Amino acid sequence: MKLVSCWRRLAVTLLGALAMASHAQIAPAREPVRLALIEGLSGPFANAGEAVHRNLLWAVERVNQRGGVKLPGGSRPLELVRFDSKGQAEEALTLLRAVIDRQIGFVLQGNSSAVASVLIDALDKHNQRDPARRAIFLNYSAVEPSLTNAQCSFWHFRFDAHADMRLAALVDVIQTDRAVDKLYLIGQDYSFGQQVLRQGRAMLASARPDLQIVGEDLHPIGRVKDFLPYATRIKASGAQAVLTGNWGNDLTLLVRALRDVGANVRLYTFYGNALGAPAAIGEAGVGAVHAVAEWHPNAGGTASDAFYASFRKRFPDPREDYVHVRMQVLVEMLAAAIERAGTTDAAAVARALEGARFDARTLGGLHEAVMRAEDHQLQQPLIVSVMDRAGAPGVTHEVEGSGFGFRTLRRLGTDQVSQAHTCRMQRPAP
Numbered sequence: 001m002k003l004v005s006c007w008r009r010l011a012v013t014l015l016g017a018l019a020m021a022s023h024a025q026i027a028p029a030r031e032p033v034r035l036a037l038i039e040g041l042s043g044p045f046a047n048a049g050e051a052v053h054r055n056l057l058w059a060v061e062r063v064n065q066r067g068g069v070k071l072p073g074g075s076r077p078l079e080l081v082r083f084d085s086k087g088q089a090e091e092a093l094t095l096l097r098a099v100i101d102r103q104i105g106f107v108l109q110g111n112s113s114a115v116a117s118v119l120i121d122a123l124d125k126h127n128q129r130d131p132a133r134r135a136i137f138l139n140y141s142a143v144e145p146s147l148t149n150a151q152c153s154f155w156h157f158r159f160d161a162h163a164d165m166r167l168a169a170l171v172d173v174i175q176t177d178r179a180v181d182k183l184y185l186i187g188q189d190y191s192f193g194q195q196v197l198r199q200g201r202a203m204l205a206s207a208r209p210d211l212q213i214v215g216e217d218l219h220p221i222g223r224v225k226d227f228l229p230y231a232t233r234i235k236a237s238g239a240q241a242v243l244t245g246n247w248g249n250d251l252t253l254l255v256r257a258l259r260d261v262g263a264n265v266r267l268y269t270f271y272g273n274a275l276g277a278p279a280a281i282g283e284a285g286v287g288a289v290h291a292v293a294e295w296h297p298n299a300g301g302t303a304s305d306a307f308y309a310s311f312r313k314r315f316p317d318p319r320e321d322y323v324h325v326r327m328q329v330l331v332e333m334l335a336a337a338i339e340r341a342g343t344t345d346a347a348a349v350a351r352a353l354e355g356a357r358f359d360a361r362t363l364g365g366l367h368e369a370v371m372r373a374e375d376h377q378l379q380q381p382l383i384v385s386v387m388d389r390a391g392a393p394g395v396t397h398e399v400e401g402s403g404f405g406f407r408t409l410r411r412l413g414t415d416q417v418s419q420a421h422t423c424r425m426q427r428p429a430p
Helices: 002-026 046-065 089-101 113-129 163-174 191-207 228-236 249-260 277-285 302-314 325-341 346-353
Strands: 033-039 078-084 106-109 136-139 156-158 182-188 212-219 241-244 266-269 289-293 382-389 404-412
Touching: 033 046, 033 089, 033 325, 046 078, 046 302, 046 325, 078 089, 089 106, 089 113, 106 113, 113 136, 113 156, 113 191, 136 346, 163 191, 163 241, 163 266, 163 289, 163 382, 163 404, 182 191, 182 228, 191 212, 191 241, 212 228, 228 249, 241 249, 249 266, 249 277, 266 277, 277 289, 277 382, 277 404, 325 346
Parallel strands: 033 078, 033 106, 106 136, 136 156, 182 212, 182 241, 241 266, 266 289
Antiparallel strands: 289 382, 382 404
16 A cells, blocks of 8 residues: 555655656746837838848847846846838837837837937827836937037937938048048938038038038938939039938938949948948949948957957858948947836836946947936947958958948048037936
8 A cells, every 4th residue: 555655655756757757848928128129121222121121020030049037026038020101200209109009118210310209209299198108218319419419308318420420431531631622412302311411511621621512412212222313413513522421222222323323422421331432433443433321341359350240150141232331320329228127118218328337248348338417329339441352451341242342531430420418308206
């Protein structure tokens, strides 16, 4: 009888263990912390939107590979959820309502300052009206300066250098480019493009009073299919250089048109280092196409090379070769802020982001940055680079399989590109 009793106890123990193992297998995973990407993923700027998605997806994957964000109830993974605004402000507002209905507390957008502006305004009103479902807006590339000045918001954080910061870096190079005494301004006809032309004119007048602005154009954003008339005017003006904030297809089509009309001009751009622009202009861009960014693949150093190699391993297709440090910084700083706050509550995370320093160890020591608390504008160094042939000194890596890459021309520290702000931020009560 004792033997039977022992076998019964053993059987019960085994059945209990099997039941616990079965329960563990079917137990639901911890609820992810969702990030809503509201971006133009179709339409004329779909290539720029998809490039953003790849960068953010990779950043999310890197956090999750470390176990996700650590919270009092246990670690939770990040999840990036796509919402296609088609680049339209009204569509973005509709999607924002859907995001809030799904109780997603983190909204990411950047490809269009016009869209960013309406999202900031809508979130300000929503968060005041419905404190139980507040959200914060993390901006990776909408760079119209007023977004962190006159329109600054407690709920909005910008991780890209704004247009005046980028202009300051480009003008620093133009100031010493004595081969240029005639320059043409061209931009997209909305708040960002208008700001680039207006502030570019002012900065150049101060830095290079001898420089002649021989023409300027604003064109409809995303609707011009043939830039030949603009390129023809630029060539006829006698300009030796063009300054533009154009991005996406509006930049690629512009540089193709300049090549087609034989306009031998230097290009000073915000985004001329990828998305088809180097291949479009080809050999004519060597020593002529300039770009400004927080980083580029040939920035140099072990950490930079390892970072770029890791991205290319994840996305080996040359057509997907467009990586941004700032988007990695955004996700890393958000994850760290959630952990410091100990909650995903939007207000608590926003307060944890204010004044936060980027932990460069998460990218192997690459980059430095701090989120200025007064206006929520990230302060970071910038690099001006110039196009050259792959394999030339300083050009280890080519761009998009084009046979061309970019080498560093000028590094500017945070203090050199930092700009004063006019933000008068209204903060919610603790």
